[in-house]
Amino acid sequence: MTDSPMEEAFGARVRVAAMDWLRQRCTDDNFLVQRNELLNFHFEGERLPLVDPNRGIRKPRLMTAALSILTTYTPSGRRPPYDDRPGVDGLLRYKYRKTGPQQADNVALRVAYERKLPLIWFYGVAEGLYLPRFPVWLVADEQEQLQFAVALDEAQLLMPITPEVRIEQRRYAERLTRQRLHQPVFRAQVLRAYDGSCAICHLRHVSLLDAAHILRDSHPQGIPAVSNGLALCKIHHAAYDNNILGIRPDHVVEIRTDILKEKDGPMLRHGLQEMDGLSLSVPRMRRDRPDSAAIEHRYEEFRKSA
Incomplete structure (x- = not known):
């Protein structure tokens, strides 16, 4: 899939603007964002939501690659709708939408993966409240398992995606995942409670x-x-x-x-x-x-x- 130069430039500007806004918005004392804020983000004078109102993958109309992914908040004791867990290499997986590899949102994620574009991950810590993690990258498209592997930082971006990964590398990846996602989510949920x-x-x-x-x-x-x-x-x-x-x-x-x-x-x-x-x-x-x-x-x- 090929974008026109105008579409490609538009998508690049959107990513930069969205991440710049989140850096300014998320301070040490106020690091969570509400869904309404994300739905009412404005870019170049127009409303451009950073999340989809009904789905976990966001691809704005004038872009071919996804801009963000979202993990819905699941209360304690309930089963999450998607099982986004680490693979044997220690990297987290983000599940496709259940309709299959060629579903439009999954294709938009595949474009982001193929072009090595940075994404924003909004992780639910309460109903309508999210912890943003960015930039993150998709580093493998595992179509048989209906999932993408996600790198949470540049160190994970360079790690090999293979079942034969050394145990030291897997532990290193798992430690980075705890530091970059699990510990911040735990902190956010506890402080909110x-x-x-x-x-x-x-x-x-x-x-x-x-x-x-x-x-x-x-x-x-x-x-x-x-x-x-x-x-x-x-x-x-x-x-x-x-x-x-x-x-x-x-x-x-x-x-x-x-x-x-x-x-x-x-x-x-x-x-x-x-x-x-x-x-x-x-x-x-x-x-x-x-x-x-x-x-x-x-x-x-x-x-x-x-």
């Missing part, structure tokens, strides 16, 4: 908040689910990870005894010692609240370290 506030000290500067795992990432049940997460400011996250701070099964904060006896500056006194005995703030939605078994397991770890 906690209304952008530290569950202990109530600090509301989102750029200073983390999503802390209750059961550690290395634990077999340390899944990136909101019920296994806590929104904590960076000092309380570090204190929790290092067992300076613990959370009892009744959601009361404990500070390690030796830390309570220390004498230091105002950060120790106000930031840690005065947190001892406070009740943890938890999400309004019951399904998002800390898993009781995970909290109890982690508290036992804290007690053994004291």
Whole structure:
């Protein structure tokens, strides 16, 4: 499929403008975008939605290659409509629309793949709310499996797409995927559940908040689910990870005894010692609240370290 020079130039300008807008729009304190914002994006004086109102693949009318892909938010416990999971090489896959390789949207993605064009991936973290990842690239068209392989950054862009990939390369690809997509999605979902506030000290500067795992990432049940997460400011996250701070099964904060006896500056006194005995703030939605078994397991770890 060949574009006219005018169409090719138009598509290039759209990509640059869309990604420039997202860089300016998504700050450290406001990094999620609403669906209405994406539907009302304007380019050169005209409305040009960055997502399709009804589909996961967006190809504007005057372009032959896709501009963006979208993963719909799926609440905990429900099966997602498309199974976009990593392949044996550690790279994520994005599924075709179910109608087959020659469906128009799938063809638009194939054009982007063949021309090595950058795309925007909008990943749903709540109903109508998305975490943008860009630029991403399609690096393999696996028609038998009805899917494309996706590189989330330039390092993955250079990785081989083969079933015989070395285990070190696969682990490297998986680590990049966690850093570029899974961890940011987990953080976004946890911070949203906690209304952008530290569950202990109530600090509301989102750029200073983390999503802390209750059961550690290395634990077999340390899944990136909101019920296994806590929104904590960076000092309380570090204190929790290092067992300076613990959370009892009744959601009361404990500070390690030796830390309570220390004498230091105002950060120790106000930031840690005065947190001892406070009740943890938890999400309004019951399904998002800390898993009781995970909290109890982690508290036992804290007690053994004291």
